[in-house]
Amino acid sequence: MQKIAVFGGTFNPIHNGHMHLAKRFAELIGAQRVLLIPTYQPPHKHASNLAPGRDRLAMCRLACEGNIFEVSDIELKRRGRSYTADTLRELKKRNPDSELYLITGEDMFLTLKHWYEAETIFRLAVLCAAPRGGDGLRSLLDYAEILEREGAKTFIRNIEYLPISSTMIRNAVQDGKSISELVPPKVADYIAENKLYLEQENE
Numbered sequence: 001m002q003k004i005a006v007f008g009g010t011f012n013p014i015h016n017g018h019m020h021l022a023k024r025f026a027e028l029i030g031a032q033r034v035l036l037i038p039t040y041q042p043p044h045k046h047a048s049n050l051a052p053g054r055d056r057l058a059m060c061r062l063a064c065e066g067n068i069f070e071v072s073d074i075e076l077k078r079r080g081r082s083y084t085a086d087t088l089r090e091l092k093k094r095n096p097d098s099e100l101y102l103i104t105g106e107d108m109f110l111t112l113k114h115w116y117e118a119e120t121i122f123r124l125a126v127l128c129a130a131p132r133g134g135d136g137l138r139s140l141l142d143y144a145e146i147l148e149r150e151g152a153k154t155f156i157r158n159i160e161y162l163p164i165s166s167t168m169i170r171n172a173v174q175d176g177k178s179i180s181e182l183v184p185p186k187v188a189d190y191i192a193e194n195k196l197y198l199e200q201e202n203e
């Protein structure tokens, strides 16, 4: 059975931490495909200084390397709130014979019980997460046990955490600092050429 790793994010912008997580999980799962899926409207937060969907999509495409990474515009095309349950349902319809693995970081994983139609997510994908280090692994394993009691399948691994965030990158751009260590080179060029993230953040 083909294994597809599904990695959704606001990706504002996508960075080396995201790519490292996705690559390591793809290896550990043995995934044949990795789908990066930028959200249209993140369902769980007000995203400050959100770059247009077409830019976040373009940066995801530029971040892809090798031949297993793909970018899906499924959520940008659907518009509205980007509920993961809707996305997984559509992906399962398009790939009925594939096994879906949903990749998340620590914070998102620890809220999964409260996501829209959580039981659909539990039914359609194996839930993958890695900690930010320290005590994170214990919290993830404890929460995974709770989710498994509700019918979920989980895959928790202690992948090295690269301390990078999208906020850090947007702040660096505003401060005129280099982001070359934080994002893939083509993404850094795209941000500069398109003058992204120059405005002041208003939280």
Ligand code: NAP
Residues within 6 Å of the ligand: 007, 008, 009, 010, 011, 012, 016, 017, 018, 021, 037, 039, 042, 043, 044, 082, 083, 084, 085, 103, 104, 105, 106, 107, 108, 109, 114, 115, 116, 161, 162, 163, 164, 165, 166
């Ligand atoms: P994001 O900020 O772009 O981050 C995407 C994921 O990458 C997060 O899980 C985040 O971990 C992880 N990450 C960020 N930096 C990392 C680093 N340096 N190393 C390792 N991992 C790192 O996107 P987001 O706004 O959190 O959204 C995540 C996805 O969850 C989206 O697809 C969104 O639609 C979905 N979501 C859906 C629902 C719902 O359907 N109701 C609710 C909430 C979220 P953390 O989790 O630790 O931040």
